Amino acid sequence: MAINVLEEQVLPKMSTPRKFKVSLWRRLMTVFATVIVTGSFVFLAAMFLSIIVDVLIHAWPALNIKLLTEITNGIGGGLKNAIEGSIIMSLGSLLLAAPIGISAGIYLSEHGHGNAGKLLRFLSDVLVGVPSIVLGYVGYITMVIYLGWQFSVAAGIITLTVMLLPYIARSTELALSNIPLSVREAGYGLGAGEGRIVFKILLPGAAPAIMTGLFYAVALSMGETAPLLYTAGWSNYMWTGKLTNEPIGYLTYVIWTFINEPFAESHMLAFAAAFLITAGVLMLILVGRWYMVRAQRRMGAYR
Amino acid sequence: MKIPVFRTALVATASFLPISLLLLIIFLAVYSWPAIQYNQFHFLWTNDWNLGNLYGNPVSVNGHQIMPGAKYGIWFLVVGTIASSVLAMLIAMPIAVGAAYFLSEGIRKTWAGPLSLFVDLLAAIPSVVYGLWGYALLVPLFGHSIFPFLAKTFSFIPFLNGEAGSGYGLLTSAFVLAVMIIPLISATLRESILMTEPALKEAGLSLGLNRLEVFWHIVLPKLRTVLIGVGILALGRALGETMAVLMVSGNALNYLPNNIYAPISTMAAFIASQLDSALQDPTNMAVEALSEIALVLLLITVVVNIAARMMLWMAKVR
DSSP: OHHHHHHHHTTTTSOOOOOOOOOHHHHHHHHHHHHHHHHHHHHHHHHHHHHHHHHHHHHGGGOSTHHHHSOBOSSOBOOHHHHHHHHHHHHHHHHHHHHHHHHHHHHHHHHTTSHHHHHHHHHHHHHHTSOHHHHHHHHIIIIIIISOOOSOHHHHHHHHHHHHHHHHHHHHHHHHHTSOHHHHHHHHHTTOOHHHIIIIIIHHHHHHHHHHHHHHHHHHHHHOOHHHHTTTOOOSSOOOSOSSSOOOOOHHHHHHHHTTSSOHHHHHHHHHHHHHHHHHHHHHHHHHHHHHHHHHHHHOOOO | OOOOHHHHHHHHHHTHHHHHHHHHHHHHHHHTHHHHHHHTTHHHHOOOEEOOOTTSOOEEETTEEEOTTOEEOOHHHHHHHHHHHHHHHHHHHHHHHHHHHIIIIISOHHHHHHHHHHHHHHHHSOHHHHHHHIIIIIHHHIIIIIHHHHHHHTTTSTTTSSOOOSSOSHHHHHHHHHHHHHHHHHHHHHHHHHHSOHHHHHHHHHTTOOHHHHIIIIIHHHTHHHHHHHHHHHHHHHHHOOHHHHHHSOOOSSOOOSSTTSOOOOHHHHHHHHHHHHTTOTTSHHHHHHHHHHHHHHHHHHHHHHHHHHHHHHTTOO
């Protein structure tokens, strides 16, 4: 009622409001910025697709069962030894890095508020930034030469471990610090000790997030080349189980050496290796994400 | 007093991280000490890397056994490393900011999730695959069509004109590096944009700015520290990148680039490619000189990372 009166009496008297006019310059700049912003995403998408499509097209003719059943010879063959080596190296480094990294993460989230914790966090952030080739070189002069292990599985695994540690520590810390304080207080209130709280309450609660971090870490270690060049060496044969004094093959090495050979067969093998490693890495990351989302949906896990 | 066994164990394992960082620096410094003494500081700004006559008899210079004629100077590596990383940053920054805006505010929330995952996947592709892609696709493409075109069109701008080269070189390396670091920058920036107080954005919107103007005039200046910090972090990554650069840089030796198409080499790529030939040196000085390069690279990246982390800490970004 009142509105009707208002409309009849007030509004007609008011002159039409002055239209807010956007200057041509501002409209031009907005259009320009929209183009830039959309263009930069399209650029990224194009790069991603071109990498995947390029690798897939070149690798397609080489993707057959021979890759899995034959070992490499100098210029061609299969990739059995390299696939085996890549899996051994990344699982081995995960076995070493996961316990250390997770305990470092527990320390950072539970006691990392003092100066020691801050320093540790800072140094592990710096360790993330150390170039992987430097890690490989240090692995070479310490383990390969000084300890006399030669090019070996152990040297490669330990070098990768140092690389993975800070990633696992930070992802674990993030996972644990998302668990509310009251959960810990409830545990202490029931008389549980610190160890019991960590193992029975915090770790199970944060398990999905920690697992996702571990998936990322495996993906990372599978894709690395530079730290392994001078620690793991290269071998055309299957691994016989010796930890030291025996080099081992891995997929990423195939990519950068075989592409420099003058033979079409070697090039195809390099692209096949690139396809396998890319597919493996992307798959691991997607599985990690999916696992996390599923756990959140199913049991309302902490992120 | 009861000894806190659990906590002691935690501290002991956690201290692996800082110890390994310190050991890295110490081992490199100790191992390269003879080379540091022999090369002095002109190592960094002289421009000849020459292993000497590897078939001759070692000679003694200043108390160090070296091969006759051996000289170690890495100015071309310093130039190549810094030029490629800075050029990569120049390419990457605008695109990363654009992509971060697009993913955080430019599209609907339901689309933002899957598309961000896609950018994360780009960050996860192994560097050697980037190298392969650069080698097989970019180098022929750039060398045959894009570089000659650029060199002709911009013939009046210094460093953009001149010999267009073969496709291997500074600009190709910078391009590949840029594609590698864009996802890193835009992921952190996207998080920070989403964390900005909505009140700020609403205030801007209520003044009549549109969303892009709000971003450009209000959000981006507020995130300046984050942007610089993430940028430096990405710079550290670009400085230390090995495999991708190794495959597309042209691996120049003792050569200073005179335009952006010229072949270069970077410290990391040089370490990876030269160890085999350095091992031929019976006096071991070449391997120690390589280790000195590794030490220089390590110190540069440590300094860069410390600077970046300081910036990010000030901006309270994890």
